[in-house]
Amino acid sequence: MTTMNCEEFVDLVTAYLDEELDAGTRRRFTGHIGVCGGCDVYLRQIRVTVAEVGRLPARNLTDRSRENLLEAFRDWSAR
Template sequence: MTTMNCAEFVGLVTAYLDEELETGTERRFTGHIAECGGCDVYLRQIRVTVAELRRMPAHDLTDQTRETLLDAFRDWSAR
């Protein structure tokens, strides 16, 4: 089994949370979490963020705030 680096891990977090990883990739992903404390913390932060955002009613966001957030995440994922 090939190891996974942190950049690949970050790129797969959404697919992991959506349970869309192939079995071999998921094994590599969870293996990386076991070995990398930084990525374990990152995954926990993403889970907390997702949970908090789900609690926030969408209608509370102004159009400008929504667009700002979408732009920020678009830019972030391109990194």
């Protein structure tokens, strides 16, 4: 089994949370968490962010706020 580096880990976080990784990639992903404290913290931060943003009622989101959020994450995968 090949090891995973931090860059690959970050690229796969969304797929991991969406349970879209194949078994081998998932093992490499969880194995990386076990040896990389920084990525473990990063994953926890993403989970907290997703949970908190998910609690925002969409009807209370102004058009401007919605557009700001979309703009902030529009190029996320390119980073």
